[in-house]
Amino acid sequence: MSTWTSLELTLDTSALPENSEAALRDRWETHSGPPAPYPVTVQVADFPDLTAPERTVIVSNATTALRTTKDQVQIGPALLHLTPGHATLTLRTPELSELTALLLxxxxxxxxxWLPLHATTAARNGRAVSISGPSGAGKSTAALRLAGLGYTILAEDQTWLHPTTRRVHGLDRWLRAYPDSLERFAPELLSKSQGTDVYGKHLVPLSRTQEAAKLNALLFLGQHTEIPAAQAARLLWEAGGLPLTNTSQQATAYAISHVIRQMDIRGTDREGLLKDVKKSLEVLGRATSA
Known part of the structure; x- marks a missing residue:
């Protein structure tokens, strides 16, 4: 049996061909701490289409059609069924597209x-700060600037937060940067580049540590320093993407409510970003040692 872990999921992918399993593991394998993992069985079998109406969603500038019920999601030839103690992912064919895998x-x-955040996350000594904002706000540049200052970049734009423990992980494989940006902000990373993507951006690998850092602050680029709770909730929903089932909608609502109550959420801008990151990590360091 071939099993592996993605955050709290324990996946049995022994039914998949070796190349399909390797692709999933390369993209999603991540080790986290307790609580106990949640088992997910991936199987190859036929299934009847869900009878729910088909709808279209936009993810990462791509569109896909799907059907959902209270605890099931069907995206083409893939069907996910959630239960409180176990999940099953049924595939009509062993291949799973990158977009379908991302959604499921x-x-x-x-x-x-877990709460997803479209955010850059930087860490030092087990303490972390996440930086979110709309596309073009400067998250990738912030990642480069922080990398150049010696911070560990956990995520360029795919951060996952466990609200009650503040554990934070990045599920990006690469830090992507144009050559001129890399040379300007973090030239020492040029030697680590493993080629370029279709847009000509360098691919700098991001390592996934066995131990998660703890998140102390969430900074939103382009927002006023003080963010009211209602606005913070809206920003978190926007940063987190679209939950598809009742189970994940309820879990996301709870997670966002917890983050608003327990975490430092502030606005920042490009000029003050580095100062705010340093201040947040210093504050956490004092709180941790107290």
């Missing part, structure tokens, strides 16, 4: 209480 694995993690 995100749904699994949300249902287990």
């Amino acid at each position: 694995f995100s749904e699994l993690h949300r249902a287990r209480g």
Whole structure:
């Protein structure tokens, strides 16, 4: 039996061909701490289409059609069924597209209480700060600037937060940067580049540590320093993407409510970002040692 872990999920992918399993593991395998993992069985079999109406969602500038019920999601030839103690992912064919895998694995993690954030996350000495904002706000540049200052970049834009423990993980494989940006902000990373993507951006590998850092602050680029609770909730829903089932919707609502009550959420801008990151990590360091 071939099993592996993605955050709190324990996946049995022994039914998949070796190349399909390797692709999933390369993209999603991540080790986290307790609580106990949630088992997910991946099987190859036929299934009847869900009778729910088909709808279209937009993810990462791509569109896909799907059907959902209270605890099931069907995306083409893939069907995810959630229960409180176990999940089953049934595939009509062993191949799973990158977009389908993104939607279904995100749904699994949300249902287990993890909150996705479209955010850059930087860490030092086990303490972390996440930086979110709309596309073009400067998250990738912030990642480069922080990397150049010696911070560990856990995520360029795919951060996962466990609200009650503040454990934070990045599920990006690469830090992507144009050559001129890399040379300007973090030239020492040029030697680590493993080629370029279709847009000409360097691919700098991001390592996934066995131990998660703890998140102390969430900074939103382009927002006023003080963010009211209602606005913070809206920003968190926007940063977290679309939950598809009742289970993940309820879990996400709880997670966002907890984050608003327990975490430092502030606005920042490009000029003050580095100062705010340093201040947040210093504050956490004092709180941890107290």
